[in-house]
Amino acid sequence: MISREEVKKLAGLARIELTDKEVENLQKDMERILGYVSEIGRAEVPKGLAQEVPAHHNVFRDDSEPHGAGIFTEKLLQQTPKRKDDYVQVKKILGEA
Amino acid sequence: MHANDTNMRIDLENLTIQKATEAFRSGEFSPSDLTDVYLAEIEKKNPGLNAYLTIFEDGARKQAEESTKRYKNGNPLSDIDGIPLAIKDNILVAGERTSAGSKILENYKASYDATVIARLGPAGAVFLGHSNMDEFAMGSSNEHSAFGPVRNPLDPERVPGGSSGGSAAAVAANLCLAALGSDTGGSIRQPASFCGVVGLKPTYGAVSRYGLIALASSLDQIGSMAKTVEDAEIIFRHICGKDDKDATSRDYPSLRTTNYDLQTITIGFPEDFPMQGVEPAVLKNLEESKEKLKSLGFKLKPVKLPYSQYAVASYYVILPAEASANLARYDGIRYGLYKPGENLVSDYMGTRAAGLGPEVRRRIMIGTYVLSAGYYEAYYNQATAVRSMIGKDFERAFSEIQAIVTPTTPGPAFKLGEKGDDPLKMYLEDLFTIPANLVGVPAISVPSGEVKVGGKGLPLGLQIIAPSLREDILFDIAKKFLA
Numbered sequence: 162m163i164s165r166e167e168v169k170k171l172a173g174l175a176r177i178e179l180t181d182k183e184v185e186n187l188q189k190d191m192e193r194i195l196g197y198v199s200e201i202g203r204a205e206v207p208k209g210l211a212q213e214v215p216a217h218h219n220v221f222r223d224d225s226e227p228h229g230a231g232i233f234t235e236k237l238l239q240q241t242p243k244r245k246d247d248y249v250q251v252k253k254i255l256g257e258a
Numbered sequence: 259m260h261a262n263d264t265n266m267r268i269d270l271e272n273l274t275i276q277k278a279t280e281a282f283r284s285g286e287f288s289p290s291d292l293t294d295v296y297l298a299e300i301e302k303k304n305p306g307l308n309a310y311l312t313i314f315e316d317g318a319r320k321q322a323e324e325s326t327k328r329y330k331n332g333n334p335l336s337d338i339d340g341i342p343l344a345i346k347d348n349i350l351v352a353g354e355r356t357s358a359g360s361k362i363l364e365n366y367k368a369s370y371d372a373t374v375i376a377r378l379g380p381a382g383a384v385f386l387g388h389s390n391m392d393e394f395a396m397g398s399s400n401e402h403s404a405f406g407p408v409r410n411p412l413d414p415e416r417v418p419g420g421s422s423g424g425s426a427a428a429v430a431a432n433l434c435l436a437a438l439g440s441d442t443g444g445s446i447r448q449p450a451s452f453c454g455v456v457g458l459k460p461t462y463g464a465v466s467r468y469g470l471i472a473l474a475s476s477l478d479q480i481g482s483m484a485k486t487v488e489d490a491e492i493i494f495r496h497i498c499g500k501d502d503k504d505a506t507s508r509d510y511p512s513l514r515t516t517n518y519d520l521q522t523i524t525i526g527f528p529e530d531f532p533m534q535g536v537e538p539a540v541l542k543n544l545e546e547s548k549e550k551l552k553s554l555g556f557k558l559k560p561v562k563l564p565y566s567q568y569a570v571a572s573y574y575v576i577l578p579a580e581a582s583a584n585l586a587r588y589d590g591i592r593y594g595l596y597k598p599g600e601n602l603v604s605d606y607m608g609t610r611a612a613g614l615g616p617e618v619r620r621r622i623m624i625g626t627y628v629l630s631a632g633y634y635e636a637y638y639n640q641a642t643a644v645r646s647m648i649g650k651d652f653e654r655a656f657s658e659i660q661a662i663v664t665p666t667t668p669g670p671a672f673k674l675g676e677k678g679d680d681p682l683k684m685y686l687e688d689l690f691t692i693p694a695n696l697v698g699v700p701a702i703s704v705p706s707g708e709v710k711v712g713g714k715g716l717p718l719g720l721q722i723i724a725p726s727l728r729e730d731i732l733f734d735i736a737k738k739f740l741a
Contacts, residue, residue: 167627175610175622175626176589176607177607177614178604178610187623190620191623193682194624194682197571198624199571201640204572204643204647221505239367240366249591252601252602253602254602
């Protein structure tokens with residue numbers, strides 16, 4: 162139902178490095194889990210009902226009333242693994258991955 | 259007075275919030291005395307139970323001291339001033355290590371207070387520490403914590419349940435007076451049932467999720483755990499209500515403004531729930547609970563919830579999908595563990611490989627799969643459609659009845675390691691609790707008896723489910739049931 166290649170591809174998407182043994186174990190686990198959850202395919206649902214969630218809908222607040230500049234900077238950066246002054250330091254993004 | 263003072267014995271086993279605050283007021287013992295006693299108990303018992311991951315010793319003593327002063331001056335802040343609580347490790351407490359039971363946040367110190375903490379703190383509550391949990395709240399046994407499992411205080415060879423296993427164990431072992439947990443598919447109710455305590459999952463949106471490390475944003479809720487329904491209710495009242503910082507939170511009506519006659523309530527029991535794997539002792543206990551409810555004057559009738567047979571399957575599509583999105587932020591950049599690689603992508607791959615445990619990986623991978631092109635129609639869209647149908651089942655049921663009862667769990671607490679390596683076995687533990695999260699309605703688990711296994715009495719729980727925002731119905735039925 163799910164191939165080793167697919168598992169490796171998904172791990173790439175999920176940004177998790179896996180050893181060969183881990184790929185093998187995940188393949189087994191995922192087969193088992195997907196085999197079970199596929200049961201939902203047997204459920205009859207009216208067409209077009211997808212995405213509707215009873216009493217729930219996506220909630221957004223207005224993008225307004227920002228807090229004062231810099232008031233959380235120090236607190237947040239104290240937890241940052243690589244920091245430079247008031248910046249979070251990261252490896253370069255542009256160019257070859 | 260010191261905690262070891264033999265003149266002062268606090269009966270922790272039978273202590274309630276009301277009894278404690280009465281004692282604070284009368285001077286029988288002070289908030290500092292009580293916190294000292296709990297800290298001493300934690301020092302003694304926690305190594306064997308592993309219920310707490312971090313103990314806020316200095317913070318707790320300071321909070322207790324200030325509370326003691328307030329009682330001396332006759333001006334306590336609230337009905338929970340001085341009450342010591344355990345806080346699940348996925349709820350941010352500013353300045354304290356908050357790790358969600360994961361290595362990837364092993365040394366993360368929270369930059370801010372969760373809203374629930376920002377509400378309980380100014381009410382005078384004392385935070386004893388962060389309680390152990392399944393990593394990122396993924397689990398039903400607390401065996402998936404990166405920092406060791408929690409043991410059930412009633413039988414240390416058994417699990418306390420999960421993912422709020424530490425909170426449940428702490429309440430049951432008298433290592434706190436009450437606790438906060440979080441519940442996404444049963445993670446408050448199931449451990450409450452396994453440990454013989456009360457656990458409430460509120461209506462979705464009733465309690466702010468701001469500062470709760472997110473697992474599944476459409477399912478998560480913070481709730482209270484305690485020895486009594488009254489205590490769970492008191493804590494709930496302090497944490498519920500709309501929060502501008504959580505756009506999914508809602509106004510909560512004052513409890514008890516709805517006038518209704520408890521005696522006119524009809525309670526439903528589902529007659530088409532998938533019952534395979536449910537132990538005979540649990541079925542027997544359910545019948546006994548139904549008889550008890552009848553004898554208390556409640557009307558009982560069967561209800562049909564035909565789509566509930568798909569609840570576990572649809573949950574284990576939706577939850578991994580949402581989790582895969584919510585856990586993408588753990589990349590070693592802004593906080594948490596960082597394992598540098600050759601380039602940015604290998605930074606991510608190595609950090610996450612080092613920091614995320616096996617169950618977390620499983621669910622992230624499933625989530626990535628069910629959301630990927632070519633699969634999301636059949637899986638994610640179908641699962642949300644099924645979720646909608648389960649919601650309609652409940653809507654229909656609640657038009658005829660005012661509450662639903664089921665067992666909380668398919669069996670009593672199982673042994674550590676018993677579920678082995680089969681993830682499915684663990685997932686099926688949640689069969690009774692999952693629907694309430696999918697639909698968003700409130701549910702409570704209360705102790706309903708016990709079953710003797712190997713000479714030990716293991717607790718069983720009754721779950722009561724009510725319509726949205728009707729926690730009052732849950733509290734009222736539960737109090738009568740336990741009276």
